[in-house]
Amino acid sequence: MRIHLSSDGVPIYQQIVDQIRNRIVTGGLDSGDELPAIRALAETLQVNPNTVARAYRELEVEGLVEKRRTTGTFVAELHERRSIAERRRMLEKHLDNLIIQSRHLGFSLDDVVELLRKRDSQITRDGERS
Structure with missing residues (x-):
């Protein structure tokens, strides 16, 4: 692993x-x-x-x-994969950290959303190449 x-x-x-x-x-x-x-x-x-x-x-x-x-x-045996609500809860703590950190660094929510979009696009392109 x-x-x-x-x-x-x-x-x-x-x-x-x-x-x-x-x-x-x-x-x-x-x-x-x-x-x-x-x-x-x-x-x-x-x-x-x-x-x-x-x-x-x-x-x-x-x-x-x-x-x-x-x-x-x-x-463990999972009764189907986790529901969307459970997956959202798992993501929320990461979002909380991102929001707090971005505020400390002086970024607005719009700045963070734009950075997320750029990174998503880059990761998608990189994934298509591999």
Whole structure:
């Protein structure tokens, strides 16, 4: 499992949670798929195993993964993929952070919307090329 860690100030465990959650919600990981063992993922990412364990615990609390005693951590059985309301709630915390940060940096809502449109266009173009 490829996980990209950045030094943008977001805690490492949260980056792990966000990337695994995104893969589960978008179907990149299916119900029943096994996640890497905590120690193995920690070694690959060169982080403390407690960091990975914390990320897995958060995913378990959200009901996205389940720990099976002695066999590992697996993507939980989801009764269909999350509803649009649930996906919106997941996005809201990111929107809140974006709005707060943009205000601190002196950007208006119109500026942020325009930046989002430009980035969306760029990401779409980049995706079509790969």
